Each structure stands twice: as structure tokens, then as C-alpha cells.
Amino acid sequence: MMTMETAQQLDKKDALKQYAAEFYKQPGQIYLDGNSLGLLSKRAETTVLALLHSWKEHGIDGWTAGEQPWYYFSENLGELCAPLVGAKKQEVVLTGSTTTNLHQLLATFFKPTDTKNKILADELNFPSDLYAIQSQLALHNLSKEHMKLVASQDGQTLTTEDIISAMTEDVAVAVLPAVLYRSGQVLDLQAITKAAHEKNILVGFDLCHSIGSIPHQLHDIGADFAFWCNYKHLNGGPGSVAGLFVHEKHFGTAPGLAGWFGSDKTKQFDLDITLTQARDAGAYQIGTPHVLSLAPIAGSLELFNEVGIEAIRAKSLQLTQFMMDCITQEIPNTFTFGNPQDATRGGHLFLVHEEAARVCKALKTAGVVPDFRAPNGIRLAPVALYNSFTEVWQAVQILKTIMTEKMYETYENKRDVIA
Numbered sequence: 001m002m003t004m005e006t007a008q009q010l011d012k013k014d015a016l017k018q019y020a021a022e023f024y025k026q027p028g029q030i031y032l033d034g035n036s037l038g039l040l041s042k043r044a045e046t047t048v049l050a051l052l053h054s055w056k057e058h059g060i061d062g063w064t065a066g067e068q069p070w071y072y073f074s075e076n077l078g079e080l081c082a083p084l085v086g087a088k089k090q091e092v093v094l095t096g097s098t099t100t101n102l103h104q105l106l107a108t109f110f111k112p113t114d115t116k117n118k119i120l121a122d123e124l125n126f127p128s129d130l131y132a133i134q135s136q137l138a139l140h141n142l143s144k145e146h147m148k149l150v151a152s153q154d155g156q157t158l159t160t161e162d163i164i165s166a167m168t169e170d171v172a173v174a175v176l177p178a179v180l181y182r183s184g185q186v187l188d189l190q191a192i193t194k195a196a197h198e199k200n201i202l203v204g205f206d207l208c209h210s211i212g213s214i215p216h217q218l219h220d221i222g223a224d225f226a227f228w229c230n231y232k233h234l235n236g237g238p239g240s241v242a243g244l245f246v247h248e249k250h251f252g253t254a255p256g257l258a259g260w261f262g263s264d265k266t267k268q269f270d271l272d273i274t275l276t277q278a279r280d281a282g283a284y285q286i287g288t289p290h291v292l293s294l295a296p297i298a299g300s301l302e303l304f305n306e307v308g309i310e311a312i313r314a315k316s317l318q319l320t321q322f323m324m325d326c327i328t329q330e331i332p333n334t335f336t337f338g339n340p341q342d343a344t345r346g347g348h349l350f351l352v353h354e355e356a357a358r359v360c361k362a363l364k365t366a367g368v369v370p371d372f373r374a375p376n377g378i379r380l381a382p383v384a385l386y387n388s389f390t391e392v393w394q395a396v397q398i399l400k401t402i403m404t405e406k407m408y409e410t411y412e413n414k415r416d417v418i419a
């Protein structure tokens with residue numbers, strides 16, 4: 001039997017509880033949307049202010065002067081980010097956006113031939129990835145039929161067997177998420193990578209919903225490439241610069257979309273007409289880094305490296321388990337869990353309910369920030385670094401009131417533009 005006291009005891013034993021004070025949490029609000037846009041931490045604020053100061057103080061010399069010279073910022077942050085994805089420091093660089101990085105990686109690694117000319121993805125993937133894949137196919141005069149989608153049997157999750165059996169000889173590259181953005185299912189990247197390589201398929205992963213939430217071992221499993229955004233679990237701020245990983249076995253492969261920031265840094269200012277590309281993941285950058293949008297990630301990564309991703313994952317699993325237990329006990333027979341209930345769940349829950357849109361509006365009015373996913377999903381992400389077990393208990397009590405008193409019926413059943 002779960003009670004408020006259970007929650008308070010779990011909070012008392014929580015080794016990460018002091019970190020909540022490092023974030024800007026609004027009084028009276030329970031923020032459960034850190035998988036969509038993470039909250040601002042004080043350390044991220046500090047590194048933004050430091051960046052502004054370096055601009056004030058140094059002007060153009062900020063590229064090479066000061067504590068965080070902008071010219072090396074993307075590489076330096078890649079090094080700080082590497083432990084979170086299980087990479088060597090040269091294999092990661094922070095650059096671009098998720099979608100532009102996928103474009104770069106496909107332009108680099110998708111080399112279709114007459115017999116091997118398909119890109120494997122899945123029907124549950126985030127649409128932007130699928131749009132990028134289709135436009136990369138079109139650049140090779142290939143049609144949408146060359147995008148092969150793994151089907152979901154239950155509409156929420158994928159099986160490793162289905163993914164592997166879709167790896168036919170005509171597939172050249174596979175692009176799959178590490179954590180599905182709706183159900184939060186964690187895929188078995190190691191088994192997928194191994195099977196892909198047996199079929200001579202290159203494999204890349206979208207880490208948008210996994211980075212900062214679960215550990216990865218990209219180098220050791222031999223993944224070919226990966227890409228992600230840093231504004232969700234990583235708390236890098238709206239529009240923060242994204243990341244990419246290229247396994248060292250591919251260093252030297254010419255970037256499909258070349259630009260001067262992909263240069264060997266010692267040669268870049270030779271301004272030669274041919275590119276001497278960097279000998280690491282830096283080669284896949286294009287133009288001048290978005291320095292202001294890199295700044296908050298520096299503070300955020302410092303925090304992640306101090307806490308460690310294993311500790312974050314351990315608390316996250318505890319939080320989502322506690323939330324499922326409270327929902328099952330307090331609001332029985334109301335929602336179905338679209339997320340896996342075992343340890344293959346990621347950092348958020350996915351509650352399925354036909355009134356999901358209106359329930360989300362009622363939650364927000366009551367001070368709980370959820371995330372609606374059309375047509376019928378409520379995503380709830382209790383985040384290890386700043387949410388408590390008490391907040392989970394309270395959020396479930398608020399949800400219980402909304403459901404038992406049908407409070408959602410007072411809201412219009414109309415979708416907001418961004419919901």
C-alpha cells in the first residue's frame with residue numbers, strides 16, 4: 001500500500017535529492033515534461049552568463065581567448081558528453097540540430113548501390129527523422145518505397161525480432177531510436193547493431209529520448225553513428241545545439257555535407273580551396289557553431305558528469321516504478337500503460353486514454369505539467385535530477401481528482417497548435 005509517507009521515506013533515502021535545488025522550479029508547479037524540454041539549472045545559467053561575459057570582454061578574440069574559447073567549444077563539449085553515450089572523446093561533437101545531423105550522417109554513410117539501396121527505419125519513429133530519410137532518398141533519385149519501416153504489433157512498441165527480420169540484403173543503412181518517443185521503450189541497441197553488421201548494414205541511432213536518461217555504450221557495441229538533441233533530458237535549453245557520434249572506425253570518411261568547420265583545426269585558417277577534414281567526429285560539422293546555444297550545455301554536462309548517468313538511471317527507474325504503482329493503486333482501471341512496464345522502459349510513462357487531450361489541459365491548470373501526444377497519449381516524465389517521490393504522489397492525487405470528478409469535461413476537446 002503506497003501512501004504519502006511512502007513517498008516521503010523514498011525521498012529521505014534518495015541520494016540525488018540535493019540536486020533539485022540546482023534547478024529553477026516554479027513554486028506550486030510539478031514539472032513532468034523534462035523529456036520534452038528540461039528545466040534550467042543554475043549551472044547552465046552560470047555558463048550562459050560566462051559566455052556573454054567572454055563576448056563583452058574579448059570581442060573577436062573570444063574565439064581563442066578566455067576559459068572556454070569558442071573555436072574549440074563544440075569539441076570540448078563533445079568530450080564532456082562522451083561518457084553519456086559511451087564514446088571515446090574524439091567520437092562526439094556538439095553541432096547542428098537532430099534533424100540536420102541526421103541529414104549529414106545519411107549524406108555521409110548512405111551510399112546506395114543497385115542491390116543495396118534501402119534505409120530501414122520504423123513506423124513509430126519521430127516524423128522529422130522519416131522526412132529526412134525520404135529527402136535523402138530523393139537526392140539519390142530513390143522513391144519512398146526505399147524507406148523500409150519496421151511495423152509495430154501493438155502500436156506502441158517494437159520487437160528486436162521484427163527489427164532484425166526486416167534487415168534484408170537490400171538495406172544499406174538502418175536508423176532507429178534508442179528510446180521510442182511515445183511509449184518510451186528502450187531498444188536493444190547491441191543486438192540490433194550486431195545483427196545489422198552481420199548483414200553488412202550500417203546502423204545509426206537517434207538518442208533524443210535516451211541521452212541524459214539512460215546509459216549508452218555506443219563505442220563498445222560498434223554503432224556506426226548516432227545523433228540527438230540536448231534540450232530534452234539533458235536540460236540544454238530551447239533550441240540548444242545537438243550532438244553527433246561517429247565511431248572511430250569511420251574517421252576519414254568524407255562528410256556528405258562539407259563545410260569549413262569540418263576542417264582539421266590547425267588547417268582551417270589556411271583557407272585552402274580543398275578541405276582537409278578533421279580526423280575525428282569534428283569533420284561532420286558544417287559552419288560556425290551556434291556558440292550562444294552551446295553555452296548552457298556546458299553547465300548542464302558538468303552536473304551530469306558529477307552525478308553520473310548510472311545513478312540517474314537508477315533513480316529514474318525507481319520514480320517511474322513508483323508512479324506506475326501509485327496510478328494502479330489510486331486510479332485503477334482508468335488508463336492503460338503504453339510504456340513497457342519492465343526495465344525496458346525509458347524515462348517517461350505513456351498513459352493511454354481517449355480523453356488524453358482534455359486530461360492534459362486539466363492537469364496543467366492544476367499545476368502539473370504533462371505532455372500530450374495525439375491522439376490519446378499522456379507522457380509523464382518524473383526526472384531524476386529534479387523531481388521527488390513526493391511530487392509523484394501529489395501529481396497522481398491531482399490526476400485522481402481530475403478523473404474521478406471528470407474535471408476534464410470542462411475543457412474544449414480541441415487540440416492546441418503545440419500540445
Ligand SMILES: *Cc1c(COP(=O)(O)O)cnc(C)c1O
Nearest residue numbers: 097098099126128181206208229
Ligand atoms: C525531439 C526529437 C527530434 C527533434 O529534432 P530537432 O531537429 O531537434 O527539431 C527528432 N527526433 C526525435 C526522435 C525526437 O524525439
